[in-house]
Amino acid sequence: MATAARSQPVRKLAPEEVAWVAVLPCAAVIIAAIAWLGPPIGHALLAPEPDETLWPRGVYYVLGGAEPVKRARFLFALLGPVLVAAVLLLAQYHRPLQLSTGTARRLVAWGQAATLAFLVVALLGQRNVIPGQIRVRPVFTVPELLAAVAVTAGAVAVMRRPSARAWIAQRAGGGPWQRHACLLVAAVLTACWLAQAVNNEGSIGHAAFSDLPPWAMGDTLAILDGRTPLVNYYPIYGSLWAYVAAALLYVFGGSITTFSLTMTAISATALLALYATLRRVVGSALLALGLYLPTLAIGFLVAPEQPEGHANNGEIFSVWPMRYAGPYLLAWLTARHVDGARPRRTWALFLAGGLVVINNVEFGAGALVGTAAALLVARPPRSARDAARMAGSAAGGLLGAAALVSLLMLARSGALPHLEYMTEFWRVYGVTGLVTIPMATTGLHLALYATFTAAIVVAVARTLRGAPDRLLSSLLMWSGIFGLLAGSYFAGRSDLFKLTALFSAWSFSLALLVVVVLRAIAAHGWRRPTAVELAVLFGFALAVVSLHELPAPWSQPGRLARSTSYPFYEQTPVVEFIGQQTEPHERVAILISMSNRIARQLSLTNVSPYPMLETIVTRREFGNLIDAIHRERAHKVFVESQLLTAGQRAILRRAGFAPSASSREILELTDRVASQK
Numbered sequence: 001m002a003t004a005a006r007s008q009p010v011r012k013l014a015p016e017e018v019a020w021v022a023v024l025p026c027a028a029v030i031i032a033a034i035a036w037l038g039p040p041i042g043h044a045l046l047a048p049e050p051d052e053t054l055w056p057r058g059v060y061y062v063l064g065g066a067e068p069v070k071r072a073r074f075l076f077a078l079l080g081p082v083l084v085a086a087v088l089l090l091a092q093y094h095r096p097l098q099l100s101t102g103t104a105r106r107l108v109a110w111g112q113a114a115t116l117a118f119l120v121v122a123l124l125g126q127r128n129v130i131p132g133q134i135r136v137r138p139v140f141t142v143p144e145l146l147a148a149v150a151v152t153a154g155a156v157a158v159m160r161r162p163s164a165r166a167w168i169a170q171r172a173g174g175g176p177w178q179r180h181a182c183l184l185v186a187a188v189l190t191a192c193w194l195a196q197a198v199n200n201e202g203s204i205g206h207a208a209f210s211d212l213p214p215w216a217m218g219d220t221l222a223i224l225d226g227r228t229p230l231v232n233y234y235p236i237y238g239s240l241w242a243y244v245a246a247a248l249l250y251v252f253g254g255s256i257t258t259f260s261l262t263m264t265a266i267s268a269t270a271l272l273a274l275y276a277t278l279r280r281v282v283g284s285a286l287l288a289l290g291l292y293l294p295t296l297a298i299g300f301l302v303a304p305e306q307p308e309g310h311a312n313n314g315e316i317f318s319v320w321p322m323r324y325a326g327p328y329l330l331a332w333l334t335a336r337h338v339d340g341a342r343p344r345r346t347w348a349l350f351l352a353g354g355l356v357v358i359n360n361v362e363f364g365a366g367a368l369v370g371t372a373a374a375l376l377v378a379r380p381p382r383s384a385r386d387a388a389r390m391a392g393s394a395a396g397g398l399l400g401a402a403a404l405v406s407l408l409m410l411a412r413s414g415a416l417p418h419l420e421y422m423t424e425f426w427r428v429y430g431v432t433g434l435v436t437i438p439m440a441t442t443g444l445h446l447a448l449y450a451t452f453t454a455a456i457v458v459a460v461a462r463t464l465r466g467a468p469d470r471l472l473s474s475l476l477m478w479s480g481i482f483g484l485l486a487g488s489y490f491a492g493r494s495d496l497f498k499l500t501a502l503f504s505a506w507s508f509s510l511a512l513l514v515v516v517v518l519r520a521i522a523a524h525g526w527r528r529p530t531a532v533e534l535a536v537l538f539g540f541a542l543a544v545v546s547l548h549e550l551p552a553p554w555s556q557p558g559r560l561a562r563s564t565s566y567p568f569y570e571q572t573p574v575v576e577f578i579g580q581q582t583e584p585h586e587r588v589a590i591l592i593s594m595s596n597r598i599a600r601q602l603s604l605t606n607v608s609p610y611p612m613l614e615t616i617v618t619r620r621e622f623g624n625l626i627d628a629i630h631r632e633r634a635h636k637v638f639v640e641s642q643l644l645t646a647g648q649r650a651i652l653r654r655a656g657f658a659p660s661a662s663s664r665e666i667l668e669l670t671d672r673v674a675s676q677k
Helices: 002-006 015-045 068-093 101-126 142-159 162-172 176-197 218-224 241-252 256-282 285-299 325-338 346-359 361-378 384-413 419-432 444-465 470-486 488-492 496-500 503-523 531-549 553-561 572-581 595-601 619-631 646-654 672-676
Strands: 010-012 098-100 587-591 636-640 657-662 666-671
Touching: 015 068, 015 101, 015 444, 068 444, 068 470, 068 488, 098 101, 101 444, 101 531, 142 162, 142 531, 162 285, 176 256, 176 285, 176 553, 218 241, 218 595, 241 256, 256 285, 256 325, 256 470, 256 503, 285 503, 285 531, 325 346, 325 361, 325 470, 346 361, 346 384, 361 384, 361 419, 361 444, 361 470, 361 488, 419 488, 444 470, 444 496, 444 503, 444 531, 470 488, 470 503, 488 496, 503 531, 572 595, 572 636, 572 666, 587 595, 587 619, 619 646, 646 657
Parallel strands: 587 636
Antiparallel strands: 010 098, 636 666, 657 666
């Protein structure tokens, strides 16, 4: 037998085989780097500067601390798919990997077995079965996991029956009526899920996230009050979506009702763009709807044991639409471009990508890099000239986005934007470590990582193999890169809501991988799926199971009618006190929740570059506040007295400000020099 094994012919491995062979050695390298290099690299290169440390301590809104080691380990984890892709490229173009059939089969089996073990550990970790690690809140219950198994088994049974496949194929083609009907169903169910995010001035007090409007509305209200994000105001979540909301609030009033309706409308537009993207991939409205609805449902999953009760990320506007809408619209434009539709110019695509990044760096960067990689997959440059032409078009588009934003800022404020303002709050949360939570060693985040990595590697392997459907390969690459880089959101604060906030991106990658799996099975006479293919189907089955959480639309009117005893954010005593201490058109610094709405009600100009005191969490930021007050010649500061610490009072005192009046809640500090004049 040994002689027979040695006599087996040696052959060049296909890209898919090379990928599976590379899994174990690449994983070993990444794990070693995470374990051994993470601490020294993190402490040496990623620790915050002294003025970036959290301050003041001892107040409820300053929690957490810098985690440079976790950040370094996250960066090393990002190299996993890069390393596998590099091995694939090396084996394809420089040093072909040649093995006997038997050896290749064993190494592929080991790689697949290791991947499946990795996914099992992830599932056990999210159920807190593995001892010796941080306890996490489970995402999927045992009945839901069993239901996903049943859905997977049912899907396999259907695809194995010729009559069932024929029935689906007969109805999947459809015509214009089917496209319109599926779009209508997608729109209605999208509205059902997003309706929970709509609130008014009365119902917001009973909402799961009643404390978020000052944060979510801060950028928009600042624009209405004359501030310009990126010039004299630090945007919190979305620099550009805030202008869209501000235009509508300017016309219809600055209420929570108008703002929440605007945000949900933007989210609905982006989600329907995602549906259009899937329809372009599969070429069938009915099949696209089958992929879209689970992706929609799991993106708004309500996990058990969460302290906020029946709430989901759709009610958090910092996630939907401020982070997700731009990337999903960019994915739709990328799909159209790759498929030969408009925008046909590469520079136009990167112009949109540049705007997405300027709006929100955290998710926008992944979307932009994903678009660039998707274009490389769709049209690999054949020469240095092709590469230079593509790079030039990309640079032109990005410069165009920067120019458009600069012109907007210049026309509005007479000044150009400051690049560092884009990353202010990303630094506060990511580098300084505000409200950080340690990450568990195992858990469902590992399954997300494996899915995004698989999407990238499958895209590279398909490209090297010359798979005909380049749109699918391009979007696999886009979704994998977007999901991995957006994972920094969870890496920064590793809690339940940050994890489930990534589920929409996760399910998008899974939906595309399901298309790959089903086409592979069909290409071989609808053979039995392999264990790895079953894992993909099971992952998407978890999204299918989430459909049972469809919110009842008839419950929304009653929810909106249920009001608190007084409007939660009307703040009548605060408005009256500040109005008594000021004159119309006076320049002041208001560091109170909904500060710019208060200023607009009283015809004041709030010069604070931050929306409220709770967003100022480092000495550097407090220095920025003092500089803005002096630069804009404001002589009065209004702040909640119970939040102002002794250290902050001392800095204000050195800057010339002393208490001059107070109410039950609000303290007024006045510039002593100005008051003497």
